[in-house]
Amino acid sequence: MSRITHAAVAALATVVVSVLAPAPAQAVQKTTFRIGFVTFLSGPAAGPFGVPAKLAAEAIVESLNAGKGPAPYQVKGIGSLPIELVVVDEAGGGTKQVSEFRSLVERQNVDAVIGYIGSGDCLAIAPVAEELKMLTVLVDCGTPRVFEEASYKYVFRTRAHATMDAVAATLYLLDNRPAVKRITGINQNYAYGQDSWNDFEATIKTIRPDAEIISSQMPKFGAGQYGAEISALLSANPDVIHSSLWGGDLEAFMLQAQPRDLFKRAQLILVAGEPYLHRLPGKIPDGTIIGARGANGAFAPDSPIKRWLTELYKGKSGGLDPNYPAYSVANAFLGLKTAFEKAQRTKIGSAIPMGAAKNVKEEMEKAYAPANTEEAIASFENLVFDGPAGKVRMALGKGHQAVQGTAYGTTRLENGVIKLGNIKYYDADRVTPPEGVSSLDWIKSGFRKTK
Amino acid sequence: MKLDRTSVALLAVGAVLIAVGPVLPKWGVSLLNVSLCYGIVVLGMMLMMRTGLVSFGHGLYYCIGAYAGGLLDHYLKLPDMLLMVAGGALSAAVVATILGFLLAKYRDIFFAMLSLAFSMILYGLLTKSASLGSTDGFNVAAKSIAGVAVNGEGRQFAAYALTVALAAVCALLLNLYLRSHRGRLAEAIRDNELRVEYMGASVRNIVHLHYIMAATFAGIGGAMMSINIGHIDPEMTYWPQSGEFVFIGILSGTGSVFAPMLGALLFETIRSFAYEYSPNTWQMVLGITMLIVIVFLPGGLWSLFRQRRAP
Amino acid sequence: MNQLLVVVFDALTYSAWLFIIAVGLTLIYGVMKILNIAHGSLYALGAFSAVSLSSWWLAHGYPPMGTYAMLALAALLVGLIAGPLIERGLLQFLYEKDEVVLVLVTYALFLILEDLMKLVWGVDPLLLYEPYQLLGSIEIGGIGYQSFDLVLIAVAVLVGIGLAWVLNRTRSGKLLKAVIHDREMSAALGINVKFTYFLTFTVGAILAAVGGALTAPKISVVTGIGAEVIVLAFAVVVIGGLGSMGGAALGAIIVGLVRTIAVHYLPEVEVFSIYFVMAVVLIVRPKGLFSGAEVRRI
Known part of the structure; x- marks a missing residue:
C-alpha cells in the first residue's frame, strides 16, 4: 500500500480509537x-x-x-x-x-x-x-x-x-366581548404559530360560525420588521387580533404596532403574552387579553x-x-x-x-x-x-x-405597572380533549366529552 | 477490474468498522453514523469543489433525500432501509438533473447563491405544508432492510452496517470515477474551463454530471441520516445546514475520498463535545477551529497526511 | 388609491432598511471580493451598542432627543473599532485565498462574534423604544405611521447619494472604482490597494452598524438578529448584481415591493417570496440586474 493510504488508515484508526477510548466505566454505586x-x-x-x-x-x-x-x-x-x-x-x-x-x-x-x-x-x-x-x-x-x-x-x-391555549382564549373572548365579528391574527410562520392560529380559527368557527375570519398574517420567524403586516391589519379593520407571537418577535411587533394605534379598535389577544408584561409597560394596551399557557406566573394561585x-x-x-x-x-x-x-x-x-x-x-x-x-x-x-x-x-x-387548568386575564396599567384583572380559570376538562381524540377533531366535533 | 490501493483500503476500513460495530460503545456508533452520513454528502461537495464549484444550498438534496425516504414510510408504508435510500438517491438525482440544466451555466458565487435560493424555496414550501408537520417535521421509522424485518438492537446494527457500507461504496465509486479520464477533467475545469473546451470536452455537460452525482450523494446521505436519526424537518435545507457542509468540505480538503469522512468525524466530534462542555460558547469553538484550519492547513485536514508523502 | 399608497410606503420603508444593510455588503464585495457574512454581526453589534449608549444617555436624564446622536455615535464607534480590527487583525492575511474560503472565514468570524455578543450583552432581549416615538406620527393613505420611518428612508437616500457622489465625483472615489475594476492593474499604477481595502471595510462596517443602530428602536435587540438579516441582504445584493451600488438599491426596492405585496394580498407566500424573486432574477440575468461584461482570462 502506498504511504498515503497507510496514512489514511492510520489516521482513521487513530481518530476512531481516540474518540471511542475514554468511554467512562459504569458507576457501580450510584452517588448522584x-x-x-x-x-x-x-x-x-x-x-x-x-x-x-x-x-x-x-x-x-x-x-x-x-x-x-x-x-x-x-x-x-x-x-x-x-x-x-x-x-x-x-x-x-x-x-x-x-x-x-x-x-x-x-x-x-x-x-x-x-x-x-x-x-x-x-x-x-x-x-x-x-x-x-x-x-x-x-x-x-x-x-x-x-x-x-x-x-x-x-x-x-x-x-x-397547547390546544387549551386556543380554546380557553376563545371562551374568554366570547364571554367578555360576545359581539365581535371580524377576526384576524398575526402568528409566526412555523409549526407552533400555524397550530395556534389553526386551533383558534377552528374554535371560533365551531362556537361562532357567523364570525368573519380574515386570514392571519404569517411573518417569518424572527422577521423583526412588521410595518407592512401592521398596515395590512389596519386595513382589514378587525374586531379581534389573535397572536401567539413570543420573545423578540412579540416585543418588536408591539413596539411597532402600539404607536400606530392598531389596538384602538381591535381587541388584542396575546396567548403567550404573560412573560412580557413587566418588560413592556405602556406598550401593551389596556384591555389586552393575556395568557400564560397555563395558570402560570401571575395567574398561579x-x-x-x-x-x-x-x-x-x-x-x-x-x-x-x-x-x-x-x-x-x-x-x-x-x-x-x-x-x-x-x-x-x-x-x-x-x-x-x-x-x-x-x-x-x-x-x-x-x-x-x-x-x-x-x-x-x-x-x-x-x-x-x-x-x-x-x-x-x-x-x-x-x-x-x-x-392542568388554564387562565386568562385582561391588562390594566396601574402606576406604570401592568396588572391583570378579570382573571378567569378554566378547568382542564373543559379545555383539553379527552384521551384518544386528536385536538383538531375534538374542536371540530364541538368539544365532545367522549370519543 | 483491478482495484487501486485507496479502494482496497476503503473496503478494508469499511469491513473492519462493520466487524467492530457490535463491540463499539453505543455513542461511538451514533457518532460514526452521523459522521459518515455527513461524509457521504461531503463526498459530493468534494467532487464539486474539485470542479471549482461550491454550493451554498446543498442542503436541498440532503433534505430531498431525507423527505423522499420519509414519505415512503409515511404515505406508502414502505419503511425499508434500502428502498428509502434508493428513493432518496433517485429523487435527488431527478431534481438535480432538472435544476442542473440551469445551474450548469453558473460559476463562482452566482452558482453558490442560486443553489441557496433553491434550497430556501424548498424550506419555504416545507414550512407551509401542514400535512408534513411544517417546521416540526415528522418521525421516520425504518422497519426492515431488503425485506427482512428488523427491530431493537438488530435494527440499530443494520442501520450502522448499512451506513458504513454506503459510505464505503460511495467513496469507492467516487474514487474510481476520479481516477477515470472524465474524472480527471474536474480539476482541469477548475483551473481553466476554456482550455478544457479547446480539448473538445463539454464543460457544461461535465459540470451537469458532477452536479447530479453530488446531489445523489447528498440524497443518499440525507435518507440514511433520516433512518439513523428517526426524524426529519425542514431545517435540513435551511442555509446553516448547507453552510455546515461547505465547512466540512473545506475542513477536509479535496485530497482523497477519505478526507470527507475524516473531516465529518472530526467536525461532529468537536461539535458534540463543544455542545456538552462549552454549551454557551460552542459557536465560538467551531469558528476558531475553522479559522485555524484555514490559516494553518490551507489544503484541509488531508494536507496533514500529504506532507508525509515521499517526494 | 389609498391602498396603493399604503403598499408603496410600506415597501419604501422596508426597502430603505434593506438598502442600508445591503449597500455596505455590496461595497465590500465590489472592492475586496469578500461576501462578508460577518456583516450580520456588525449589524447586531451596532444595534447592541446603540441600546447600551442610548440607555446610558437616558439613565442620566439627558434630553431624549440626544438618543439620535447616541445611535449615530454607536454606529460610528462599532464601525471604527470593529472594522479595522477585523480587517487588519484577520482579513489582511487571507486576501490571496479563494472567494469561497473567504466566505467561510467571515462565517467563522460570524460564529465567534455571535458568542462574544452573548457574553457581553447576555441573552435577554434589550429594548430601546424611545427614539421610535419621539418624532410623532403622520398619516398616509388613511393609515398612521411613525415619522421615524421617514428618517429611515431619508438616511437610505442620503447614504445612496453620498456613496454615488464619492465614487463618481471625488478623486479617492475614482481610485476606488479603478480598484474595483482591476486590482492588479491599479496596484501597478501605484494605487495603495492595501489602504483602499482598509478604508472600504471600515466604511462597510460603519454602514452595517448604522443599519443596526437605526433598527434597534423598532425591535427587541437579542442574539440572532444578525443571522436573520444577513441572508436577506445577500438576496438583495445578488438580485441587484454583486458589487453594484445601483443594483443594491434596485434589489432592495424589488424585494421590498414583492414582500409588501405578499403581506397585503397573499400572506401565505411571504415566507419564500424573496427567494423566489432571487431565483427568477438569477435565471433571467445570471449575474444579477446590474452586471457588466467580464473579461475571460485564458
Missing part, C-alpha cells in the same frame, strides 16, 4: 442522580425561554439538594441522591438534538433527561428516548402531536399541551410551592418573577422526583413482609436501593402531584401527558 438538562442557550428562544428555564433548573436543584424544598418535597435531591445537572444547548434543530440526546445517554450516562422547548425537538427525541430506554421528561413544548400520534413508555410531558419557586427564581435572576417556562421546569423536576420517591416507597413497603425471608440483609438492601427507571415509570404513569401552579394530573397519553 445525573440529569441531562436541554434548553435553548443560544438563538432567539434563549432569552425568553431557554435561559429562564436553565436558571429555574439550577435554583430548583440547589434547593432540592439542600433539602429545602416545600412540603411534600423535603427529601434531599431525588430519593436522597443529590442531583447533578448536565446542561446542553437545544440549538440546531431536531437532527442535531437527536445526536446530542444520544451522547447524553450513551456518553454522559445520565439517569434521566429533562428538557426541550421546541416542539420539533420533542417530536424527534421521543422515539429515541424510547429506543434507548431513557426516562425523559419534556418540559415546555406545546404540540399535541407528541402523544396524539404515538404512545411512549419512557417519555412524559409534565405541562399541558398562592401556595407554598409557588412562593418557594418565586423566591428561588428571584434569587437567581436578580429579582425577576418566574415566567411560564420556569413553572414548566418546576413541574418536570417535581414530577420526576415524586415518581422516583413514590417508587422507592412502594418498594420498601412491599419489602417489609419479606423480612421473614432468608436473605433479610440482601432483601433490605435491594428495597432501599434507589428506584430504577422501570419502577419510576410505573409510579409516574397517571401520577397526580403538586406543582407551583396547582395540581398536575398525568391523565392523557396513557398517563404520560399532563393536564
